[in-house]
Amino acid sequence: MNQKQRQNLERLxxxxxxxxxxxRDAEAVAKECERIGFTGQIWPVNPKREKIGGFKCFASVEDLPEAPDAVYLAIPREAAISTVKRLAEMGASGVVCYTAGFSEIGAEGTELEKSLVSASGDLALVGPNCYGVINYIDKVALWPFPHGGASPGYGAAIITQSGMLSSDLTMSQRSLPFAYMISVGNQSVLRLEDFIDVLCTKPEVKAIGLHIEGVKDISRFSEVALKALEAGVPIVALKTGSSEIGSELTVSHTASLSGSDDLFQALFDRLGIIRVSHPVQLLETLKYLCVAGIPKGKRLVGLTCSGGGATLLADHAEKIGLEFTRPSKKTAKRLTRLLHYTATVSNPLDYTTPIWGIPERVLPV
Amino acid sequence: MNQKQRQNLERLxxxxxxxxxxxRDAEAVAKECERIGFTGQIWPVNPKREKIGGFKCFASVEDLPEAPDAVYLAIPREAAISTVKRLAEMGASGVVCYTAGFSEIGAEGTELEKSLVSASGDLALVGPNCYGVINYIDKVALWPFPHGGASPGYGAAIITQSGMLSSDLTMSQRSLPFAYMISVGNQSVLRLEDFIDVLCTKPEVKAIGLHIEGVKDISRFSEVALKALEAGVPIVALKTGSSEIGSELTVSHTASLSGSDDLFQALFDRLGIIRVSHPVQLLETLKYLCVAGIPKGKRLVGLTCSGGGATLLADHAEKIGLEFTRPSKKTAKRLTRLLHYTATVSNPLDYTTPIWGIPERVLPV
Structure with missing residues (x-):
């Protein structure tokens, strides 16, 4: 990513x-922009249609009022390449290339992807073979399917190599506050490293989530991961492709070499990257970091109205090296006064059903 | 459990x-019975109230029209013990003792629990310190809080030592078909072994889920687990209390000795019990067994519209020893004809978004 591309990415x-x-796909993007509350102008380009999403169509990119800050491209491959070239020449800023069928399908596609890259000039090009970009802060959804997710004005930036997975992540009902969702696809021009670089300095980004199939430039990845660490923005990574079949799939999915899992683990350890092994862990870890911040130590307190739940907490904490410290004598005395006689003072604490749902009795606990 | 108690349990x-x-708790039970569609008679017993849940109250158990098949007991401890004695004498069948404050709170409670047990005679007594019993097949909810869960006429029988956990399990939105939910509490008379014994022979029970804090009689547990295995009803167990704090909590929760985790693992292996480590795994494993049946081997097929998801599947399968076998040449040829050119034939298969949501193109795949 050169300096010009960085500026263009900010505009995109x-x-x-x-x-x-x-x-049809362009129409879906118009609808998602409307749903999220996009306030900018929308210019459909389609020589065969009058209107798309209620907006008057332009016959070609040359007919646009000016060079657009953002372009969502969902047309066949050859046309996509020539359009990217014309957009670069007219001074457009960024392009999401939704079109697929490039390096992920083999030799023929790889040649086409090379043409796409050289056509893109200084454009901030996302993809190809990606869903695009959602900016929950400024209400922008360059996204080809219904998206979910909400933002209180800050949250996680998630950068993924799987469009459908990113879509699923936005649809989860786990109350993760979102800041950005980026589906990077084949990373032909902009790579996940570039997005870490740009997003980790934004104050509304509290944590960064990565879904990684392969990293194209390990040294740049290390550099931006440390930049995020220094900025106090923790990175949580879901790295896939560790299995034999899985590593073949990453090649056909986004033309990614998944690499040795041991080396990735060592890299993550060195860069202070938190590794998770499941999308739910990705969401919950990010939520914790966004809402509660980075924990200062290993000691924790558990409050539950379930004896079974308290034991599950204690078992898991011991397994992963967290400590439920015992309540002091003074704390134990105070708790005994506040709790029903069937409850036992402990940490994690089961405060038991007699006070469950009675705020004036649960809150003091 | 003697023969008389077994008959009484069937009636309960x-x-x-x-x-x-x-x-208040009795009223909640009346409401849950109404919600599930209980068609039997409901007889509230309360000397101070006219009606409970719309039903006329009886002043004492002696005033009931006849000895009840089931009793839900939610009164203080001493009264509970004397009432159990009178119920046993009048020939009632079963009692759910919701009342807590017995052996789980220490020496004083242990003495009271002994009195409760000797008062119970041949009653099928569930608890104390339990939520009770839900029979989704015959529409019975001896349950003190709002319950969830539905049944297509068959499903899982779950037997737990945590009332709140069982409540949470019924509330999950994971579409597990339910047959029975049993919260056994302190297991002073009826133990989880007894419920396995009785439930594993019912044709509507496709699998049994256990949440275990401790097993009181290992030899009887082994006997009924093998009985279930022979009946073709697999058992899935969530065993808790393996940590230091966790094992203390099981004592104060349900007076259970959680025991050595290694010994439990060996026991489960020997008895063909599937062990899980998380409530979600419990639900999903039971769902698989209830809906798809017991798998015959280790080979599987994965179909997804997510390249990221396909890789996650492949990685996890390799980790746990399942096999995604490669499609034969013939199958690969047929799939190539059915799929979009951006898709790659593989197992697990990402059939890609161009045919996503288009039944006439997805179904042949």
Whole structure:
């Protein structure tokens, strides 16, 4: 990512105007922009249709009022390449290339992807073979399917190599506050490293989540991961492709070499990256970091109205090296006064059903 | 469990009449019975109230029309013990003792629990310190809080030592078909072994889920676990209390000695019990067994519309020793014809978004 591309990426993330190029998929993007509350201009480009998503169509990119800050490209491959070239020449800022069928399908696609890259010039090009970008802070959804997720004005930035997985993550009902969702696809121009670089300095980004199939430039990845660490923005990574079949799939999915899992583990340890092994862990770990912040130590307190739940907490904490410290004598005395006689003072604490749902009795505990 | 108690337990599970003894909690049970569609008679017993849940109250158990098949007992400890004695003498069948404050709170409670047990005679006594019994097949909810869960006429029988956990399990939205939910509490008379014994022979029970803090009689547990295995009803166990704090908590929760985790693992292996480590795994494993049946081997097929998801599947399968076998040449050829050119034939298969949501193109795959 050169300096010009960095500026273009900033414009793409929060565009004043968005050209949507294509048919049905472009229409879906217009709808998602409307749903999220995008306030910029939307310019559909389609020579065969009058209107898309209620907006008047332009016949070609040359007819647009000015060079667009953002373009959503959902047309066949050859046309996509020539359009990218014209967009670069007219000074557009960024392009999401939703079109697939490039390096992920083999030799023929790899040649086409090379053409796409050289056509892109200084454009901030996301993809190809990606879903795009959602900016929950400034209300921008360059996204081809219904998206979920909400933001209280801050949250996690998630950068993934799987469009459908990122879609699923936005749809989860786990109350993760979102800041950005980026689906990077084949990373032909902009790579996940570039997004870490740009997003980790934004004050609304409290943590960064990564779904990684392969890293193209380990040294740059290390550099930006340390930049995020220094900025106090923790990174949580879901690295896939560790199995034999899985590593073959990452090649056909996003043309990624998944690499040795041991080396990735060593890299993550060195860079202070938190590794998770499941999408739910990714969401819950990010939520913890966004809502509660980075924990200062290993000691914790558990409050539950379930004896079974308290034991599950204690078992798991011991397994992963967290400590439920015992209540002091003074604390134990105070708790005994507050609790029903069937409860036992402990940490984690089961405060028991007699006070369950009675705020004036639970709150003092 | 003697022969008489076994008969009484069968009546308790599907009672013609239910006496609810207590105030607010008894009212909650009446409401849950109404919600599930209980068709038997409901007889509240309360000397101070006219009606509970719309039913006329009886002043004492001696005033009931006849000895009840089931009793829900939610009154203070001393009264509970004397009432159990009178119920046993009048020939009632089963009692759920919701009342807590027995052996789980220490020496004083242990003495009271001994009195409760000797008062119970041949009663099928569940608890004390338990939520009770839900029979989803015959529509019976001897349950003191709102319950969830549905049944297509068959499903899992779950037997737990944590009332709140069992409540949470019924509330999950994971579409597990339920047959029975049993919260056994302190297991002073009826133990989880007894419920395995009785439930594993019912044709509507496709699998049994256990949440275990401690087993009181290992030899009987082994006997009934093998009985279930022979009946083709697999058992899935969530055993808790393996940690230092966790094992202390099981004592104060249900007066259970959680025992050595290694010994439990060996026991489970020997008895063909599937062990899980998380409530979600318990639900999902039971669902698989209830819906798809017991798998015949280790080979599987994965179909997804997510390249990221396909890789996650492949990685996890390799980790746990399952096999995604490669498609044969013939199958690969047929799939290539059915799929979009951006898809790659593999197992697990990402059939890709171009055919996503289009039944006439996805179904042949």
């Amino acid at each position: 993330l929060n565009p004043r105007h968005l050209a949507i190029i294509g048919g | 599970l599907n009672p013609r009449h239910l006496a609810i003894i207590g105030g």
